[in-house]
Amino acid sequence: MYALIAILDEKTELIxxxxxKELYEKSxxxxxxxxxxxIPHITLASYNDLNKAEYVKQMDEFYEDKSAIDITFHSIGSFLNSGALFFSPTVTIELMEFHSNHHRYFERFNDNPNSLYLPNNWIPHCTLANRLxxxxxxxxxxYCSKRNSTIQGKIKEVALIDVTNKNKAPIVYSKELNEKNTTKV
Known part of the structure; x- marks a missing residue:
């Protein structure tokens, strides 16, 4: 199994x-x-089986001109009957287009029509704890609802990870996104 994840900027990742670490230390x-x-991330897509070489080639081409995405975490949430807790980003048009454009371009790789990461199923989130x-x-x-106020960051990179092994999720390939040009004309 494989997943495509959105990797956050260093400051947000550190938070x-x-x-x-604090949840661990508090048992x-x-x-x-x-x-x-x-690593902290937002999962964008999942695949049961994948031609990695072809996917990586397409990933390199597709994300060549894509820009980093501003992201804001205003809330925390949980999936029903899951024991999961996560930060939920504000769902912006930019984030939804980023996600749906990925799925449109990589549609031929979709081998799970019931994936929770497909458009119209996807609930963007960054997991804080699971199976609680x-x-x-x-x-x-x-604890988490009182620890932080709004967190503003960026999705700065996308990475394909191999989640075949239960205790490891190595990055197969990653692609940094371009910094947005903030120069005013």
């Missing part, structure tokens, strides 16, 4: 890693440490 969640070298008991979920929610 989330600090939360992961609330071990999520961050269940997978070797886990109801008591730990409540504890994590209370």
């Amino acid at each position: 989330i890693k600090d939360i992961w 609330i969640s071990i999520y961050a440490y269940e997978v070797e070298n886990r 008991s109801p008591e730990k979920l409540s504890e994590a929610f209370n």
Whole structure:
């Protein structure tokens, strides 16, 4: 199995890693440490099987001229009956177009019509904790809802990861996005 993930800027990544560490130290969640070298991310797509060489080639071409995406986390949420807690980014037109344009371009690779990452199914999120008991979920929610105010960052890179192994998710290939030109004319 493979996933395409959106990697966040260093400042935002550090905030989330600090939360992961604090949840671990408070004996609330071990999520961050269940997978070797886990990095904060937003999953954009998933695939059961993949021609990696062809996908990487297409990924390199498609993302060559794509710009970094501004992202703002205003809220936290949970999926029903999952024990998951996540930061939920503001759903902007730019974020939705970024996601849907990816799926349109890479449609031939979609081998799971029930994927939760397809357009019209996707709930963008950055996981803070997972598989928590109801008591730990409540504890994590209370902690995380008070820890931060709004977090503003960027999606700065996309990466294809191999999630075949339960305890590892190595990056197969990544592509940095272009910095936006902020010069006013």
